Amino acid sequence: MLTGNAAAAWGVRLAEVDYIPIYPITPQTEIIETLAGWISNGVMDSRFVTMDSEHSMLTAAGSASATGARAFTATSSQGLLYGFEMLYAVAGWRVPLVMVNVSRGLSSPITLEPDHNDVLAARDTGFLQIHCETCQEVLDSILMAYRLAEDERVLLPIFVNLDGFYLSFTREPVEVPDVEQVRNFLPLYQPKHAFFKASQPMAQSAAVLGGLAYSYFKYQMHMASQNALAVYKEVCDEFETGFGRNYDTIEGYMLDDADYVLVMTNSFSTLGKAAVNAARERGLKAGLLRLRLLRPFPVTDLKAAVTGKKAVAVIDQNISIGKGGILHSEIASCLYHEKHRPLLLSFIAGLGGKNISPDEFEFIINKMVTGADTEDAGTAQLLYTDTEWQEMGRLKGMAGKG
Amino acid sequence: MYRVRFHGRGGQGARVASKVLGTAAFLDGYYAQDFPLYGAERRGAPVAASTRISEDPIMERGVIPEPDIVIVMDETLLQDPLTMPLSGLKPGGIVLINTTHSPAEAKAVYKITAQVITLDITKIGLDMLGMPILSTLAGGVAARIVGLSEDSLKAAVEKVLSEIITDRKLLDKNVAAALYCFNAITPAKIELKTIDTNKKKSTVISLPFEPAEISSPAINATGNTPLRMTGNWRVFRPAWNYEACTRCMICVARCPDGCILVNEDGYPYTDYDNCKGCLICVGECPTNTLGKVMEVHAKKVTG
Numbered sequence: 001m002l003t004g005n006a007a008a009a010w011g012v013r014l015a016e017v018d019y020i021p022i023y024p025i026t027p028q029t030e031i032i033e034t035l036a037g038w039i040s041n042g043v044m045d046s047r048f049v050t051m052d053s054e055h056s057m058l059t060a061a062g063s064a065s066a067t068g069a070r071a072f073t074a075t076s077s078q079g080l081l082y083g084f085e086m087l088y089a090v091a092g093w094r095v096p097l098v099m100v101n102v103s104r105g106l107s108s109p110i111t112l113e114p115d116h117n118d119v120l121a122a123r124d125t126g127f128l129q130i131h132c133e134t135c136q137e138v139l140d141s142i143l144m145a146y147r148l149a150e151d152e153r154v155l156l157p158i159f160v161n162l163d164g165f166y167l168s169f170t171r172e173p174v175e176v177p178d179v180e181q182v183r184n185f186l187p188l189y190q191p192k193h194a195f196f197k198a199s200q201p202m203a204q205s206a207a208v209l210g211g212l213a214y215s216y217f218k219y220q221m222h223m224a225s226q227n228a229l230a231v232y233k234e235v236c237d238e239f240e241t242g243f244g245r246n247y248d249t250i251e252g253y254m255l256d257d258a259d260y261v262l263v264m265t266n267s268f269s270t271l272g273k274a275a276v277n278a279a280r281e282r283g284l285k286a287g288l289l290r291l292r293l294l295r296p297f298p299v300t301d302l303k304a305a306v307t308g309k310k311a312v313a314v315i316d317q318n319i320s321i322g323k324g325g326i327l328h329s330e331i332a333s334c335l336y337h338e339k340h341r342p343l344l345l346s347f348i349a350g351l352g353g354k355n356i357s358p359d360e361f362e363f364i365i366n367k368m369v370t371g372a373d374t375e376d377a378g379t380a381q382l383l384y385t386d387t388e389w390q391e392m393g394r395l396k397g398m399a400g401k402g
Numbered sequence: 403m404y405r406v407r408f409h410g411r412g413g414q415g416a417r418v419a420s421k422v423l424g425t426a427a428f429l430d431g432y433y434a435q436d437f438p439l440y441g442a443e444r445r446g447a448p449v450a451a452s453t454r455i456s457e458d459p460i461m462e463r464g465v466i467p468e469p470d471i472v473i474v475m476d477e478t479l480l481q482d483p484l485t486m487p488l489s490g491l492k493p494g495g496i497v498l499i500n501t502t503h504s505p506a507e508a509k510a511v512y513k514i515t516a517q518v519i520t521l522d523i524t525k526i527g528l529d530m531l532g533m534p535i536l537s538t539l540a541g542g543v544a545a546r547i548v549g550l551s552e553d554s555l556k557a558a559v560e561k562v563l564s565e566i567i568t569d570r571k572l573l574d575k576n577v578a579a580a581l582y583c584f585n586a587i588t589p590a591k592i593e594l595k596t597i598d599t600n601k602k603k604s605t606v607i608s609l610p611f612e613p614a615e616i617s618s619p620a621i622n623a624t625g626n627t628p629l630r631m632t633g634n635w636r637v638f639r640p641a642w643n644y645e646a647c648t649r650c651m652i653c654v655a656r657c658p659d660g661c662i663l664v665n666e667d668g669y670p671y672t673d674y675d676n677c678k679g680c681l682i683c684v685g686e687c688p689t690n691t692l693g694k695v696m697e698v699h700a701k702k703v704t705g
Contacts, residue, residue: 152614152615193615202622216617
């Protein structure tokens with residue numbers, strides 16, 4: 001039995017990471033505490049350095065990666081935003097840093113529980129992104145992340161994302177692989193383009209003016225990220241061969257014959273799967289599609305999975321203020337040119353870790369059924385219940401706003 | 403439309419010159435646009451600025467690739483392979499060069515086929531302002547070449563400079579110097595020839611993927627910094643009088659660029675290939691060993 005955080009730490013330990021610069025933040029801190037304990041006890045051989053901020057932490061991690069070391073770091077929410085400038089910088093260095101983000105809603109108002117506005121804010125940085133549903137998946141994804149990021153066709157940093165509290169502090173059974181088996185899957189990192197050799201000096205990250213060189217470097221990052229789609233499939237196949245667990249870019253749950261599809265990410269997908277079971281008991285052909293790889297975006301896999309369905313409801317656990325659900329927008333743009341595109345509904349749910357109850361899932365599925373009949377997707381809907389509204393009234397009263 | 407491109411060095415005033423010209427054109431009732439482009443801000447580094455003047459709304463942005471008029475505020479830039487001040491100059495266009503050369507000499511030395519006007523603006527700046535800052539002066543010559551009015555030039559200098567300096571006397575000196583330059587040149591007539599329309603069209607390509615070994619912004623080539631000499635940035639050079647030198651080495655310690663070396667007899671000397679002419683050494687020297695002499699970058703034409 002391991003928490004999501006402990007599973008992340010195990011992934012780092014098994015990947016035999018060289019350098020770990022850190023800065024604590026709830027709900028991530030348990031990862032670095034676990035690693036610090038192992039390094040202190042001598043069961044893990046890594047350089048562990050406490051930094052003065054997430055900005056310095058990311059600079060150190062990216063720089064270490066640029067010297068050829070295998071580096072790891074982790075943060076969450078406000079910490080991610082504090083280091084945000086360096087996300088673009090490190091990605092531009094084309095180094096395979098693996099970083100865990102433990103999702104947590106962004107201030108203001110400040111909170112501790114998860115939604116995905118933190119990690120999705122980084123979607124344009126050049127970092128790849130894997131989002132996890134289970135503790136086992138967290139451990140396995142870290143191993144896959146190093147393989148993917150260190151591949152010469154890719155060489156971009158990567159996030160492994162897990163939900164704060166709902167996964168980070170949740171214990172469940174996790175199989176810890178054998179280190180020799182991991183070494184077979186994940187050989188030593190030997191970079192050709194980023195190293196530290198006195199005999200072979202190099203300048204990293206040159207300044208460029210005029211746009212010509214800048215456009216070249218930026219678009220090469222995009223192409224490298226696109227390459228990662230095919231490389232991911234190879235890594236996924238090899239991982240399954242070695243460890244017996246399959247993690248495709250998307251996970252389908254009762255998806256093949258489904259007419260009505262929920263699209264979700266991360267740990268709340270488990271609740272969605274339960275809702276699919278309940279809908280099937282009601283005689284509705286429901287299914288769930290969980291997006292696992294968010295950068296690069298698995299356009300082809302997504303299209304193949306949902307074209308021809310009657311209705312798809314995207315449940316965004318995030319909100320782009322002034323636009324709506326981020327994933328709804330991204331999925332809509334993928335499907336625009338499809339002849340048999342499904343009706344696409346948008347729901348905002350689980351902000352700041354707010355629960356999604358079976359009643360709310362039932363509401364979504366009913367909306368899909370009636371929407372498919374009337375060919376009307378309606379407008380984006382926040383999932384918020386009458387009892388929650390009453391409770392909010394009580395809180396407003398306490399705040400002197402009665 | 404007239405398209406005027408200014409080339410100078412950081413601190414010389416190319417940007418302000420383009421603003422003076424743009425403002426004067428605006429005051430004369432034209433559509434006008436001015437725009438500077440420079441790298442990391444530092445004195446001495448090449449700067450380009452563009453001014454567009456038109457009777458119709460201006461549907462262009464950015465650096466002027468094919469100017470009608472080029473104002474070269476520092477003639478050493480004519481031989482700078484990265485700046486190339488004359489690039490794109492239209493056939494029949496005009497170049498004004500800040501130099502001691504005559505137009506014929508300048509054409510011969512720098513192998514220029516376009517029309518050339520020359521004026522020693524640096525000398526005028528030193529005489530009338532007491533400093534080699536040439537913004538309003540270059541603005542003045544440019545205003546004359548494009549045919550703007552003296553009144554608008556005067557008002558433009560007043561307006562642009564009052565935003566950046568508070569010294570009324572210096573501002574008045576600038577107005578006088580700009581008008582002096584305005585009247586010091588005989589403007590050539592811009593006679594643009596028909597431009598070759600058979601120019602090769604650009605083709606949009608699909609960028610090929612290249613691995614990070616090539617496509618990360620790293621530089622593997624070594625030892626290219628010494629190739630970039632900065633000695634031609636100087637307006638004044640430090641000059642040595644070894645009779646007064648006590649070999650105290652204060653100049654060596656104070657030079658921000660490590661351009662003062664020591665000879666076999668223990669006397670300091672300047673690495674003129676790289677000295678930018680900041681003159682900190684002249685200010686720091688306790689014995690007046692160091693003086694300043696104005697640079698004449700124009701090489702005399704013999705024969």
